[in-house]
Amino acid sequence: MSKFKKKKSGELPAISTASLPDIVFMLLFFFMVATVMRDSTLMVVNVLPAADQTQKLDKKDRVMYIYAGKPSSRYQDKYGSSAKIQLNDKFASVGEVGAFILAERAAKRQELQNVLTTSLKVDGDTKMGLITDIKQELRKVNALKINYTTRVGDYSQNMN
């Protein structure tokens, strides 16, 4: 009888949280390893169109990025609301694309210089005129491999 009572009235042992840091650290290391930092801040609206016949762009060191779209809302009073090209961290005109590609190419290792792909990250609402101008510039500097970077999804999402 007394034994019973002793058990019931005994204080509840606190749940040990000692292993919590271990669990969190495990998660932390996973994300640290899997992280790829965004290398440039987006200054344009960038809602990519959807497509489902896509191929993966592996090996980030072989890719050059060109962004285009309307300037984000906080840049709109300064740069207007017509679609613009963003190279690295600043807005650029069409004429600067060629020089940008050449500079990027020169910065890569020798053996990669011939296998570079240009990834065009263009907002879905952009007009084709701008993209054609970019493509024309790319042809001038012989950067012929391009990738229209898209979201994975059905094409019907592009229709509205």
Next chain:
Amino acid sequence: MAKRSAPEVNAGSMADIAFLLLIFFLVTTTIETDSGLNRKLPPMEDQIDPPIIKEKNILTVVVNKNNQLLVEEKLLEVDELRSTAVEFLDNGGGQGEEACNYCRGKKNPSSSDNPDKAIISLKNDRETSYKIYIAVQNELVAAYNELRNREFLRLNPTMGMNFVEANSKYNDPRTSEEVRDELRPKLDEVKKMFPQKLSEAEPSKTS
């Protein structure tokens, strides 16, 4: 006795610190790799005399400034584009040397002779929306993939994968060299049967 009551170092805040770091990395993480439609631009050199191509071997696709699709001068919905392109490419209406022995199309003499000759010509306006352009590109690539899948499965029934899967395996940097050497001739064979001949015209100016 005094030793036993020595205060333990409080590790309770360790979790907080780790959480803080964890949240930072969670926010900055972009795990997914980009994907998209690969295209090759034509080189800049101007062609002196363009090759003569029969009208029936060209499928003209025009997207106008109101994002309407015109295929062979007829208004078409994007949903129908894939089947139209497949029908055109797979027609195989050629005779004699130009005959196509693996085509399953209608052999219509007024459509393409051979997938090897068939060209899809895509033309868009400067005012065309990029979304629609991508949707059209996607459907055309899908048409090629559909036919390539069919032939790949017919030629390699034991592989257990279609052309698209085999191609992405080939392009995967983790695939070993031997597997790649094995895949390359098979992929090239199918690519030769249905070469992707997508020509893009300079866009028309809106007046």
